[in-house]
Amino acid sequence: MVKKSVNIVQLMSPLHGEEKVRESLKKRYDFFNKNFEVNYYRYEDINEGWGKEKEGLTIVWIMTGGTEGKFRNIYPFLPKPVVLLAESINNSLAASLEILSYVREYEKEKGYILYGEEKEILNEIYNLIKVSNTLSSLQVANIGNIGGPSEWLISSIVDYEGVRNQWGINVVDIPMEEFYEILEKTEASYDGYFAKSAQVIEPSSEDILNAQRVYIALKSLIEKYNLTALTLKCFDLLRKYKITGCLALSRLIDEGVIAGCEGDLPATFTMYLAYLLTGETPFMANPSAIDLEKNTIILAHCTVPTKIVKNYVLRSHFESGISVGIRGEFEKGPVTILKFGGEDLSKISYASGMILDNPTSEFRCRTQIEVRLNVDLKKFISTPLGNHQVIIRGDHSALIEKLISFKGITVIKS
Secondary structure (H helix, E strand, C coil): CCCEEEEEEEECCHHHCHHHHHHHCHHHHHHHHHHEEEEEEEHHHCCCCHHHHCCCEEEEEECCCCCHHHHHHHHHHCCCCEEEEECCCCCHHHHHHHHHHHHHHCCCCCEEEECCCHHHHHHHHHHHHHHHHHHHHHCCCEEEEECCCCCCCCCCCCCHHHHHHHHCCEEEEECHHHHHHHHHHCCCCCCCHHHHCCEECCCCHHHHHHHHHHHHHHHHHHHHHCCCEEEECHHHHHHHHCCCCHHHHHHHHHCCCEEEECCCHHHHHHHHHHHHHHCCCCEEEEEEEEECCCCEEEEEECCCCHHHCCEEEEECCCCCCCCCEEEEECCCEEEEEEEEECCCCCEEEEEEEEEEECCCCCCCCCEEEEEEECCCHHHHHHCCCCCCEEEEECCCHHHHHHHHHHHCCEECCC
8 A cells, every 4th residue: 555645743842852852752643654655844944835745644743841932933934724733641632632622712713633553643634635635636727617517506605706815716607608619510320338227118219329428518718718617507408409418428437527507616516526535436326305303304315426337227307308317226235425515525424334225216206316325314315405315335434534633624414
Protein backbone atom coordinates (compact mmCIF):
# COMPACT_ATOMS: atom_id res chain seq x y z
CA MET A 1 0.00 0.00 0.00
CA VAL A 2 1.29 3.47 -0.92
CA LYS A 3 1.98 5.54 2.16
CA LYS A 4 0.01 8.76 2.60
CA SER A 5 1.97 11.99 2.83
CA VAL A 6 1.66 14.26 5.87
CA ASN A 7 3.37 17.47 7.00
CA ILE A 8 4.43 17.49 10.67
CA VAL A 9 5.19 20.80 12.34
CA GLN A 10 7.19 20.07 15.51
CA LEU A 11 6.71 22.45 18.41
CA MET A 12 8.76 22.00 21.59
CA SER A 13 10.02 24.22 24.40
CA PRO A 14 13.82 24.60 24.72
CA LEU A 15 13.42 24.17 28.48
CA HIS A 16 12.81 20.46 27.97
CA GLY A 17 15.95 19.92 25.90
CA GLU A 18 15.55 18.93 22.25
CA GLU A 19 17.45 15.63 22.45
CA LYS A 20 15.53 14.58 25.55
CA VAL A 21 12.17 15.44 23.92
CA ARG A 22 12.95 13.54 20.74
CA GLU A 23 14.07 10.50 22.74
CA SER A 24 10.90 10.59 24.87
CA LEU A 25 8.77 10.59 21.70
CA LYS A 26 10.76 8.03 19.73
CA LYS A 27 7.74 5.72 19.48
CA ARG A 28 5.72 8.50 17.90
CA TYR A 29 8.47 9.14 15.36
CA ASP A 30 8.50 5.41 14.58
CA PHE A 31 4.70 5.50 14.20
CA PHE A 32 4.85 8.35 11.71
CA ASN A 33 7.74 6.91 9.70
CA LYS A 34 6.12 3.48 9.51
CA ASN A 35 2.71 4.65 8.32
CA PHE A 36 3.33 7.82 6.33
CA GLU A 37 5.63 9.67 3.99
CA VAL A 38 6.54 12.45 6.41
CA ASN A 39 7.77 15.97 5.82
CA TYR A 40 9.08 17.26 9.18
CA TYR A 41 9.28 20.99 9.90
CA ARG A 42 10.64 23.01 12.81
CA TYR A 43 9.17 26.17 14.28
CA GLU A 44 11.78 28.22 12.42
CA ASP A 45 10.63 26.83 9.05
CA ILE A 46 7.12 28.25 9.28
CA ASN A 47 6.72 31.68 7.74
CA GLU A 48 4.47 33.69 5.47
CA GLY A 49 3.29 31.71 2.47
CA TRP A 50 4.39 28.37 3.94
CA GLY A 51 0.89 26.90 4.32
CA LYS A 52 -0.17 27.85 0.79
CA GLU A 53 2.67 25.81 -0.64
CA LYS A 54 1.89 22.60 1.22
CA GLU A 55 -0.24 19.81 -0.17
CA GLY A 56 -1.88 17.16 1.96
CA LEU A 57 -2.65 17.14 5.67
CA THR A 58 -0.63 19.30 8.05
CA ILE A 59 -0.42 18.28 11.73
CA VAL A 60 0.97 20.56 14.42
CA TRP A 61 2.67 18.24 16.89
CA ILE A 62 2.58 19.79 20.37
CA MET A 63 5.56 17.88 21.74
CA THR A 64 5.82 19.73 25.07
CA GLY A 65 4.24 22.39 27.19
CA GLY A 66 5.41 25.98 26.88
CA THR A 67 4.72 26.02 23.12
CA GLU A 68 1.60 28.17 23.18
CA GLY A 69 3.45 31.38 22.24
CA LYS A 70 5.25 29.67 19.37
CA PHE A 71 1.94 28.39 18.05
CA ARG A 72 0.37 31.85 18.17
CA ASN A 73 3.31 33.22 16.18
CA ILE A 74 2.99 30.70 13.35
CA TYR A 75 -0.81 30.37 13.38
CA PRO A 76 -1.39 32.87 10.53
CA PHE A 77 0.82 30.78 8.23
CA LEU A 78 -0.77 27.36 8.92
CA PRO A 79 -3.42 25.68 6.74
CA LYS A 80 -6.90 25.93 8.22
CA PRO A 81 -8.55 24.29 10.07
CA VAL A 82 -5.57 23.51 12.31
CA VAL A 83 -4.99 19.89 13.37
CA LEU A 84 -3.12 19.41 16.66
CA LEU A 85 -1.49 16.24 17.99
CA ALA A 86 -1.27 15.99 21.77
CA GLU A 87 0.84 13.59 23.84
CA SER A 88 0.33 12.18 27.33
CA ILE A 89 3.78 13.35 28.48
CA ASN A 90 5.84 16.56 28.60
CA ASN A 91 2.77 18.70 29.47
CA SER A 92 1.71 18.35 25.84
CA LEU A 93 -2.00 17.82 26.49
CA ALA A 94 -2.36 20.89 28.70
CA ALA A 95 -0.64 23.06 26.08
CA SER A 96 -2.79 21.56 23.31
CA LEU A 97 -6.00 22.40 25.15
CA GLU A 98 -4.82 25.98 25.70
CA ILE A 99 -4.00 26.27 22.00
CA LEU A 100 -7.33 24.79 20.92
CA SER A 101 -9.14 27.24 23.17
CA TYR A 102 -7.14 30.10 21.63
CA VAL A 103 -8.04 29.01 18.09
CA ARG A 104 -11.74 28.78 18.87
CA GLU A 105 -12.18 31.77 21.18
CA TYR A 106 -9.74 34.36 19.84
CA GLU A 107 -9.27 33.41 16.20
CA LYS A 108 -12.91 32.29 15.84
CA GLU A 109 -11.74 29.34 13.77
CA LYS A 110 -12.18 25.59 13.87
CA GLY A 111 -9.49 23.43 15.41
CA TYR A 112 -9.08 19.68 15.66
CA ILE A 113 -7.13 17.70 18.25
CA LEU A 114 -5.69 14.18 17.94
CA TYR A 115 -5.12 12.23 21.15
CA GLY A 116 -5.31 8.57 22.15
CA GLU A 117 -4.03 5.13 21.22
CA GLU A 118 -1.98 4.60 18.07
CA LYS A 119 -4.68 2.63 16.26
CA GLU A 120 -7.27 5.31 16.95
CA ILE A 121 -4.94 8.12 15.88
CA LEU A 122 -3.96 6.26 12.72
CA ASN A 123 -7.60 5.83 11.73
CA GLU A 124 -8.33 9.48 12.49
CA ILE A 125 -5.37 10.68 10.45
CA TYR A 126 -6.39 8.51 7.48
CA ASN A 127 -9.90 10.00 7.63
CA LEU A 128 -8.54 13.53 8.01
CA ILE A 129 -6.33 12.96 4.96
CA LYS A 130 -9.43 12.00 2.97
CA VAL A 131 -11.22 15.10 4.23
CA SER A 132 -8.22 17.34 3.52
CA ASN A 133 -7.78 15.93 0.01
CA THR A 134 -11.49 16.39 -0.67
CA LEU A 135 -11.43 20.02 0.41
CA SER A 136 -8.30 20.64 -1.67
CA SER A 137 -9.96 19.12 -4.75
CA LEU A 138 -13.02 21.33 -4.28
CA GLN A 139 -10.74 24.38 -4.43
CA VAL A 140 -10.06 23.70 -8.11
CA ALA A 141 -13.48 22.31 -9.07
CA ASN A 142 -15.68 23.73 -11.82
CA ILE A 143 -19.32 22.66 -11.68
CA GLY A 144 -21.31 23.42 -14.80
CA ASN A 145 -24.90 24.53 -14.26
CA ILE A 146 -26.47 23.96 -17.68
CA GLY A 147 -29.79 25.76 -17.92
CA GLY A 148 -30.24 26.44 -14.20
CA PRO A 149 -32.60 24.68 -11.78
CA SER A 150 -35.92 23.20 -12.81
CA GLU A 151 -38.88 25.33 -11.78
CA TRP A 152 -39.99 22.89 -9.07
CA LEU A 153 -36.69 23.11 -7.18
CA ILE A 154 -37.84 26.11 -5.16
CA SER A 155 -35.62 25.36 -2.14
CA SER A 156 -32.51 24.42 -4.12
CA ILE A 157 -31.30 27.87 -5.19
CA VAL A 158 -27.77 28.65 -4.04
CA ASP A 159 -25.64 31.77 -3.68
CA TYR A 160 -22.60 31.20 -5.90
CA GLU A 161 -20.40 33.61 -3.95
CA GLY A 162 -21.44 32.01 -0.66
CA VAL A 163 -20.64 28.56 -2.03
CA ARG A 164 -17.25 29.78 -3.25
CA ASN A 165 -16.44 31.25 0.14
CA GLN A 166 -17.60 28.12 1.95
CA TRP A 167 -16.07 25.45 -0.30
CA GLY A 168 -13.87 27.12 -2.91
CA ILE A 169 -15.72 25.67 -5.89
CA ASN A 170 -16.53 27.66 -9.00
CA VAL A 171 -20.00 27.37 -10.54
CA VAL A 172 -20.16 28.01 -14.29
CA ASP A 173 -23.54 29.05 -15.70
CA ILE A 174 -24.06 27.66 -19.20
CA PRO A 175 -27.23 28.61 -21.12
CA MET A 176 -29.40 25.81 -22.49
CA GLU A 177 -29.23 27.58 -25.84
CA GLU A 178 -25.48 26.93 -26.02
CA PHE A 179 -26.08 23.26 -25.26
CA TYR A 180 -28.87 23.08 -27.86
CA GLU A 181 -26.63 24.62 -30.51
CA ILE A 182 -23.97 21.98 -29.92
CA LEU A 183 -26.55 19.17 -29.78
CA GLU A 184 -28.10 20.16 -33.10
CA LYS A 185 -24.69 20.04 -34.77
CA THR A 186 -23.76 16.72 -33.19
CA GLU A 187 -23.83 13.64 -35.37
CA ALA A 188 -23.16 10.31 -33.76
CA SER A 189 -23.10 6.60 -34.34
CA TYR A 190 -23.94 4.45 -31.35
CA ASP A 191 -20.79 2.90 -29.89
CA GLY A 192 -22.60 0.12 -28.03
CA TYR A 193 -21.79 1.34 -24.52
CA PHE A 194 -25.14 0.16 -23.11
CA ALA A 195 -25.09 -3.18 -24.94
CA LYS A 196 -24.48 -4.78 -21.51
CA SER A 197 -28.11 -4.12 -20.58
CA ALA A 198 -30.06 -7.27 -19.80
CA GLN A 199 -32.96 -6.07 -21.93
CA VAL A 200 -34.23 -3.14 -23.98
CA ILE A 201 -37.97 -2.78 -23.49
CA GLU A 202 -39.51 0.45 -24.84
CA PRO A 203 -36.61 2.46 -26.39
CA SER A 204 -35.91 2.29 -30.11
CA SER A 205 -32.45 2.31 -31.68
CA GLU A 206 -33.11 5.95 -32.63
CA ASP A 207 -33.82 6.79 -28.96
CA ILE A 208 -30.50 5.30 -27.91
CA LEU A 209 -28.66 7.09 -30.75
CA ASN A 210 -30.15 10.43 -29.67
CA ALA A 211 -29.05 9.74 -26.10
CA GLN A 212 -25.53 9.23 -27.48
CA ARG A 213 -25.75 12.67 -29.11
CA VAL A 214 -26.58 14.24 -25.74
CA TYR A 215 -23.56 12.50 -24.22
CA ILE A 216 -21.24 13.81 -26.95
CA ALA A 217 -22.64 17.35 -26.65
CA LEU A 218 -22.10 17.33 -22.89
CA LYS A 219 -18.55 16.07 -23.39
CA SER A 220 -17.94 19.07 -25.63
CA LEU A 221 -19.05 21.45 -22.85
CA ILE A 222 -16.96 19.57 -20.29
CA GLU A 223 -13.89 20.11 -22.42
CA LYS A 224 -14.70 23.75 -23.24
CA TYR A 225 -15.27 24.82 -19.63
CA ASN A 226 -12.92 22.33 -17.96
CA LEU A 227 -15.81 20.95 -15.90
CA THR A 228 -15.26 18.46 -13.09
CA ALA A 229 -19.02 18.00 -12.57
CA LEU A 230 -22.24 19.28 -14.11
CA THR A 231 -25.99 19.39 -13.78
CA LEU A 232 -28.42 19.58 -16.70
CA LYS A 233 -31.93 21.04 -16.82
CA CYS A 234 -32.97 17.85 -18.54
CA PHE A 235 -36.74 18.33 -18.63
CA ASP A 236 -36.27 21.34 -20.93
CA LEU A 237 -34.28 19.05 -23.21
CA LEU A 238 -37.11 16.50 -23.06
CA ARG A 239 -39.80 19.05 -23.91
CA LYS A 240 -37.89 20.54 -26.85
CA TYR A 241 -36.40 17.44 -28.49
CA LYS A 242 -38.22 14.47 -26.91
CA ILE A 243 -34.83 13.23 -25.68
CA THR A 244 -33.87 12.46 -22.09
CA GLY A 245 -30.49 13.03 -20.50
CA CYS A 246 -30.64 9.81 -18.46
CA LEU A 247 -28.21 7.69 -20.48
CA ALA A 248 -25.75 10.54 -20.99
CA LEU A 249 -25.65 11.44 -17.28
CA SER A 250 -25.35 7.80 -16.25
CA ARG A 251 -22.42 7.25 -18.60
CA LEU A 252 -20.63 10.42 -17.51
CA ILE A 253 -20.82 9.31 -13.88
CA ASP A 254 -19.54 5.87 -14.89
CA GLU A 255 -16.56 7.70 -16.39
CA GLY A 256 -15.91 9.75 -13.25
CA VAL A 257 -17.56 13.03 -14.30
CA ILE A 258 -20.30 13.58 -11.72
CA ALA A 259 -23.49 14.58 -13.51
CA GLY A 260 -26.79 15.52 -11.88
CA CYS A 261 -30.15 16.08 -13.45
CA GLU A 262 -32.94 18.68 -13.26
CA GLY A 263 -30.42 21.47 -12.70
CA ASP A 264 -30.19 20.52 -9.01
CA LEU A 265 -26.93 22.15 -7.96
CA PRO A 266 -27.07 21.14 -4.25
CA ALA A 267 -27.62 17.48 -5.21
CA THR A 268 -24.83 17.61 -7.79
CA PHE A 269 -22.46 19.19 -5.29
CA THR A 270 -23.39 16.48 -2.78
CA MET A 271 -22.69 13.79 -5.36
CA TYR A 272 -19.33 15.29 -6.22
CA LEU A 273 -18.21 15.77 -2.62
CA ALA A 274 -19.37 12.26 -1.66
CA TYR A 275 -17.44 10.83 -4.60
CA LEU A 276 -14.25 12.70 -3.64
CA LEU A 277 -14.59 11.83 0.04
CA THR A 278 -15.45 8.13 -0.18
CA GLY A 279 -14.47 7.01 -3.67
CA GLU A 280 -17.97 5.58 -4.09
CA THR A 281 -20.03 6.32 -7.19
CA PRO A 282 -23.16 8.28 -6.20
CA PHE A 283 -26.82 7.81 -7.17
CA MET A 284 -29.20 10.78 -7.07
CA ALA A 285 -32.82 9.85 -6.38
CA ASN A 286 -36.26 11.02 -5.26
CA PRO A 287 -37.79 9.89 -1.97
CA SER A 288 -40.91 8.20 -3.35
CA ALA A 289 -42.59 6.24 -0.53
CA ILE A 290 -42.13 5.60 3.18
CA ASP A 291 -43.20 2.92 5.62
CA LEU A 292 -42.99 4.26 9.18
CA GLU A 293 -43.68 0.86 10.70
CA LYS A 294 -40.76 -0.76 8.86
CA ASN A 295 -38.69 2.48 9.02
CA THR A 296 -38.03 2.17 5.28
CA ILE A 297 -37.93 4.62 2.42
CA ILE A 298 -38.11 3.95 -1.32
CA LEU A 299 -35.83 6.14 -3.45
CA ALA A 300 -36.16 6.18 -7.22
CA HIS A 301 -34.73 7.80 -10.36
CA CYS A 302 -34.00 7.01 -14.00
CA THR A 303 -30.32 8.00 -14.21
CA VAL A 304 -28.50 5.36 -12.17
CA PRO A 305 -24.81 4.84 -13.08
CA THR A 306 -24.51 1.36 -14.54
CA LYS A 307 -21.22 0.58 -12.77
CA ILE A 308 -22.91 0.47 -9.32
CA VAL A 309 -25.71 -1.99 -10.17
CA LYS A 310 -25.42 -5.72 -10.74
CA ASN A 311 -27.62 -5.55 -13.84
CA TYR A 312 -29.83 -3.08 -15.65
CA VAL A 313 -32.59 -2.75 -18.24
CA LEU A 314 -33.19 0.11 -20.66
CA ARG A 315 -36.71 1.47 -20.23
CA SER A 316 -38.57 4.57 -21.30
CA HIS A 317 -38.37 7.67 -19.12
CA PHE A 318 -40.92 7.33 -16.30
CA GLU A 319 -42.80 10.65 -16.31
CA SER A 320 -42.97 11.09 -20.08
CA GLY A 321 -43.01 7.47 -21.25
CA ILE A 322 -40.60 8.37 -24.06
CA SER A 323 -36.89 8.21 -24.89
CA VAL A 324 -34.63 6.24 -22.49
CA GLY A 325 -34.28 5.69 -18.77
CA ILE A 326 -32.49 3.00 -16.78
CA ARG A 327 -33.83 0.45 -14.33
CA GLY A 328 -30.92 -0.90 -12.32
CA GLU A 329 -30.82 -3.58 -9.65
CA PHE A 330 -28.62 -2.90 -6.61
CA GLU A 331 -26.94 -5.48 -4.43
CA LYS A 332 -28.48 -5.57 -0.98
CA GLY A 333 -26.23 -4.07 1.67
CA PRO A 334 -25.26 -0.93 3.61
CA VAL A 335 -25.61 2.54 2.15
CA THR A 336 -25.32 6.16 3.23
CA ILE A 337 -27.91 8.78 2.27
CA LEU A 338 -26.80 12.42 2.39
CA LYS A 339 -27.61 15.91 1.10
CA PHE A 340 -26.03 19.34 1.42
CA GLY A 341 -28.28 22.39 1.38
CA GLY A 342 -28.68 26.01 2.35
CA GLU A 343 -27.71 29.03 0.25
CA ASP A 344 -24.00 28.36 0.72
CA LEU A 345 -24.36 24.57 1.02
CA SER A 346 -23.13 24.65 4.62
CA LYS A 347 -25.89 22.40 5.98
CA ILE A 348 -26.00 18.62 5.81
CA SER A 349 -28.48 15.85 6.46
CA TYR A 350 -27.27 12.25 6.43
CA ALA A 351 -28.14 8.75 7.63
CA SER A 352 -26.85 5.23 7.14
CA GLY A 353 -29.13 2.39 6.18
CA MET A 354 -29.50 -0.95 4.43
CA ILE A 355 -30.85 -1.74 0.95
CA LEU A 356 -33.52 -4.40 1.46
CA ASP A 357 -35.09 -4.68 -1.98
CA ASN A 358 -35.32 -3.34 -5.54
CA PRO A 359 -39.04 -2.64 -6.16
CA THR A 360 -40.34 -2.44 -9.74
CA SER A 361 -43.47 -0.31 -9.51
CA GLU A 362 -44.65 1.15 -12.82
CA PHE A 363 -45.71 4.29 -10.92
CA ARG A 364 -42.23 5.44 -9.90
CA CYS A 365 -38.96 6.31 -11.63
CA ARG A 366 -37.27 3.25 -13.10
CA THR A 367 -34.48 2.44 -10.63
CA GLN A 368 -35.98 1.87 -7.18
CA ILE A 369 -34.38 0.86 -3.88
CA GLU A 370 -36.02 0.21 -0.55
CA VAL A 371 -33.75 1.31 2.30
CA ARG A 372 -34.20 0.70 6.02
CA LEU A 373 -32.66 3.64 7.86
CA ASN A 374 -30.61 3.45 11.05
CA VAL A 375 -32.26 6.66 12.30
CA ASP A 376 -35.88 7.46 12.96
CA LEU A 377 -37.47 7.85 9.52
CA LYS A 378 -40.16 10.23 10.72
CA LYS A 379 -37.52 12.65 12.04
CA PHE A 380 -35.39 12.21 8.92
CA ILE A 381 -38.14 13.32 6.55
CA SER A 382 -39.25 16.15 8.85
CA THR A 383 -36.00 18.09 8.28
CA PRO A 384 -35.37 17.84 4.52
CA LEU A 385 -32.80 19.72 2.47
CA GLY A 386 -34.74 19.59 -0.77
CA ASN A 387 -36.30 16.63 -2.53
CA HIS A 388 -33.38 14.77 -4.09
CA GLN A 389 -31.14 12.61 -1.93
CA VAL A 390 -27.72 11.14 -2.75
CA ILE A 391 -27.00 7.48 -2.06
CA ILE A 392 -23.55 5.88 -1.86
CA ARG A 393 -22.72 2.28 -1.05
CA GLY A 394 -21.35 1.53 2.41
CA ASP A 395 -21.74 3.15 5.83
CA HIS A 396 -19.59 6.29 5.73
CA SER A 397 -21.06 7.97 8.81
CA ALA A 398 -17.71 8.18 10.64
CA LEU A 399 -16.01 9.84 7.67
CA ILE A 400 -18.86 12.31 7.23
CA GLU A 401 -18.70 13.13 10.94
CA LYS A 402 -14.99 13.87 10.50
CA LEU A 403 -15.80 16.25 7.64
CA ILE A 404 -18.47 17.95 9.76
CA SER A 405 -16.10 18.40 12.69
CA PHE A 406 -13.18 19.53 10.51
CA LYS A 407 -15.20 21.95 8.39
CA GLY A 408 -17.73 23.15 10.94
CA ILE A 409 -20.84 22.23 8.95
CA THR A 410 -24.35 22.58 10.39
CA VAL A 411 -26.00 19.19 10.85
CA ILE A 412 -29.75 18.99 10.28
CA LYS A 413 -30.72 16.62 13.09
CA SER A 414 -32.75 13.52 12.34
